[in-house]
Amino acid sequence: MTDLLGPRTSQRPRTVGWVTTEATPAAPDASGPDDAEVGRRFAAGDEQALAWAYERWAAQVHGMAVRAFGPGPDAEDVTQQTFVSAWTGRSGFRPEQGPLPAWLVGVARHKIADTWARRDRQRRAAEAAAAEAQRLPAVGPAPVDSAVADRVLLLGELDRLGQPQRGIIELAFFADLTHTQIAERTGLPLGTVKSHIRRTLERLRDRLEVDGAALHA
Amino acid sequence: MRHCTPEDLGLAALGEPLPADEAAHLAGCARCGDEVAALRRGVEALAVPELAAPGPPVAPPPGLWAGIAAATGVGVAPRAHVVAASAPPAGVPDSPPLPVGAGPVPPPADPPLAPVVPLRPRRSRVLLAAAAALVAGLAIGAGAVALRGGDDAGGSGVPVAAATLDPLAESDASGRAEVVERADGTLVLEVDLAAGAPAEGYYEAWLLTESVSGLIPLGVVRTGSEQFELPAGLDLGEYPVVDVSIEQLDGDPTHSGVSVARGQLA
Ligand SMILES: [Zn+2]
Numbered sequence: 001m002t003d004l005l006g007p008r009t010s011q012r013p014r015t016v017g018w019v020t021t022e023a024t025p026a027a028p029d030a031s032g033p034d035d036a037e038v039g040r041r042f043a044a045g046d047e048q049a050l051a052w053a054y055e056r057w058a059a060q061v062h063g064m065a066v067r068a069f070g071p072g073p074d075a076e077d078v079t080q081q082t083f084v085s086a087w088t089g090r091s092g093f094r095p096e097q098g099p100l101p102a103w104l105v106g107v108a109r110h111k112i113a114d115t116w117a118r119r120d121r122q123r124r125a126a127e128a129a130a131a132e133a134q135r136l137p138a139v140g141p142a143p144v145d146s147a148v149a150d151r152v153l154l155l156g157e158l159d160r161l162g163q164p165q166r167g168i169i170e171l172a173f174f175a176d177l178t179h180t181q182i183a184e185r186t187g188l189p190l191g192t193v194k195s196h197i198r199r200t201l202e203r204l205r206d207r208l209e210v211d212g213a214a215l216h217a
Numbered sequence: 218m219r220h221c222t223p224e225d226l227g228l229a230a231l232g233e234p235l236p237a238d239e240a241a242h243l244a245g246c247a248r249c250g251d252e253v254a255a256l257r258r259g260v261e262a263l264a265v266p267e268l269a270a271p272g273p274p275v276a277p278p279p280g281l282w283a284g285i286a287a288a289t290g291v292g293v294a295p296r297a298h299v300v301a302a303s304a305p306p307a308g309v310p311d312s313p314p315l316p317v318g319a320g321p322v323p324p325p326a327d328p329p330l331a332p333v334v335p336l337r338p339r340r341s342r343v344l345l346a347a348a349a350a351l352v353a354g355l356a357i358g359a360g361a362v363a364l365r366g367g368d369d370a371g372g373s374g375v376p377v378a379a380a381t382l383d384p385l386a387e388s389d390a391s392g393r394a395e396v397v398e399r400a401d402g403t404l405v406l407e408v409d410l411a412a413g414a415p416a417e418g419y420y421e422a423w424l425l426t427e428s429v430s431g432l433i434p435l436g437v438v439r440t441g442s443e444q445f446e447l448p449a450g451l452d453l454g455e456y457p458v459v460d461v462s463i464e465q466l467d468g469d470p471t472h473s474g475v476s477v478a479r480g481q482l483a
Pocket of ligand 1 (some may be wrong): 248
């Protein structure tokens with residue numbers, strides 16, 4: 001009964017175990033296993049896999065960090081913390097849910113958002129100190145940059161999404177694909193992509209309305 | 218009046234064009250417009266260039282791995298020539314960094330780090346909390362045991378620093394840490410932990426640098442009070458963060474990434 005769909009399904013998977021925006025293949029490296037094996041060994045706690053992962057993907061992670069902060073200490077912190085957290089938190093990596101480089105990029109997004117939040121705290125502290133030093137009339141604490149706080153909150157919410165919802169919304173947010181392009185890329189029906197997008201956006205909206213309000217208070 | 222479908226409102230929030238009749242309705246309908254605005258807030262927070270899929274690779278400076286090795290205890294190392302070859306040698310993108318969302322903070326004035334080992338401690342307090350957040354299903358036994366109270370190591374030393382241990386993530390663990398100096402000059406860290414028994418594994422205490430470029434394992438903590446003699450010559454200014462993690466009985470001596478309580482010595 002699948003014969004009718006045979007030609008199509010042979011071209012495109014009808015279901016996706018995972019969808020990703022960042023499965024950049026590693027440069028050929030005759031001396032190590034393939035990327036999937038590196039991911040499995042990473043998840044299993046093989047230290048060599050961390051070194052291989054660094055060889056293959058540290059430049060991608062650092063490229064993101066430098067794009068966000070320019071070369072320097074903040075970018076280096078992001079890259080360093082990404083690999084430290086990825087390793088210490090490796091029990092959160094599921095090889096069957098997606099490739100290791102995509103997961104590393106997700107961790108890097110958290111570190112970038114955390115660094116923005118830290119800078120925002122420093123900015124407010126500096127402004128408060130400056131106001132104090134100039135004996136300005138008290139105007140209350142400098143406002144939190146709500147976009148900065150929202151990012152930290154919502155990246156955490158993305159972590160809670162299962163597949164294929166997470167891959168779909170990442171393609172929309174981070175690869176800037178339209179829902180039509182996402183359907184083509186994943187082989188999922190258009191209606192399925194649209195309804196996953198809607199549900200995820202509603203979930204993010206709800207998260208902001210419940211926790212964002214308290215965060216910004 | 219027939220409103221836009223929820224699916225179309227979602228696409229509109231992403232900035233995708235709608236069919237003409239839907240777009241016309243949306244332009245004139247406050248209810249649909251409000252919904253798009255509410256959905257768009259998440260799009261605007263996350264769909265930013267800085268978080269986009271990786272662009273041009275940039276080889277990290279050679280010294281960066283040392284901090285990762287120090288923080289994880291991993292004994293192997295990547296091959297430096299392979300890392301260096303993974304990106305163009307210039308190592309700097311053509312375009313200047315994008316403006317960040319954190320307001321008018323100038324970029325750090327200090328120049329890029331020379332390959333110093335390990336990286337000098339910096340500001341981040343976030344440390345392993347995000348890693349802990351990544352661990353699905355972290356479950357901590359409910360019902361905190363009452364804190365035993367901060368008795369000063371039996372009065373056998375002079376208090377030099379103390380920290381309140383605040384719960385992290387979904388943890389109910391909390392407590393207090395105090396460093397006392399004994400008459401012979403040794404430093405002792407006393408940890409009072411109030412926490413339910415972990416569902417699996419055990420609690421371990423650590424001292425961390427602020428940037429987690431260094432971790433010092435102290436030992437197993439049970440609920441109640443534990444004392445740890447600190448290594449001679451340890452600079453508490455360099456390792457000011459007391460961290461309590463959940464470790465599994467897996468023979469892995471490194472930090473699990475699952476921290477339940479943390480505080481800064483002062
Ligand atoms: Zn309407």
